Amino acid sequence: MKELSKTSNKRQSIRLKDYDYSGVGAYYLTMCTNENKRLFGEIKNGEMQLNQYGKIVLLTWNDLTNHIENIGLGEFVIMPNHVHGIVNIVEPKNITYQESDENLPGLKIAKTHPTQTPVSEIVRQFKTFSAMRINSLRKMRGTAVWQRDYYERIIRTQKAYMKIAEYIHNNPFQWENDKFYEESCNY
Helix, strand or coil, X not given: CCCCCCCCCCCCCCCCCCCCCCCCEEEEEEEEEHHHECCCEEEECCEEEECHHHHHHHHHHHHHHHHCCCEEEEEEEECCCEEEEEEEECCCCCCCCCCCCCCCCXXXXXXXXXXXXXXXXXXXXXXXXHHHHHHXXXXXXXXXXXXXXXXXXXXXXXXXXXXXXXXXXXXXXXXXXXXXXXXXXXX
């Protein structure tokens, strides 16, 4: 049997080399279910009808801003086997420090700088928390809900942002023409 080289089974990154994915900006994300299973509901008459798993995904997406500072959520849609969404990473809030007049030995106020959360961590949290909730409901702990990777696109202009937001909004109407429609498994 031929031995595989150590580099042959290493996944090639689809991210831009040397790009700071925690930087202020807008990011268009697509995340697909494991094996493209139609897990979140179905589309009827151009409208997504969420099932209980789809409702968990929606709840988890909307909850991200409660757990991750300096992000805003743009357009978002849940499809039967994938989601599209826009995440906006914004400037950190100004933090002020109040010095104490008291001279307490060994006590200094630590001045920290807020850190930005990279897109990969936002996606990790979203996938992890939604999968845990879905698997708890399914009583299938540890079962993959999401594909390992995700697609992302840096949105560089307002025109591109508006075009992507429109695409996301209209995605349920285009379901039968969607590339994920043919690839999906209905089980």
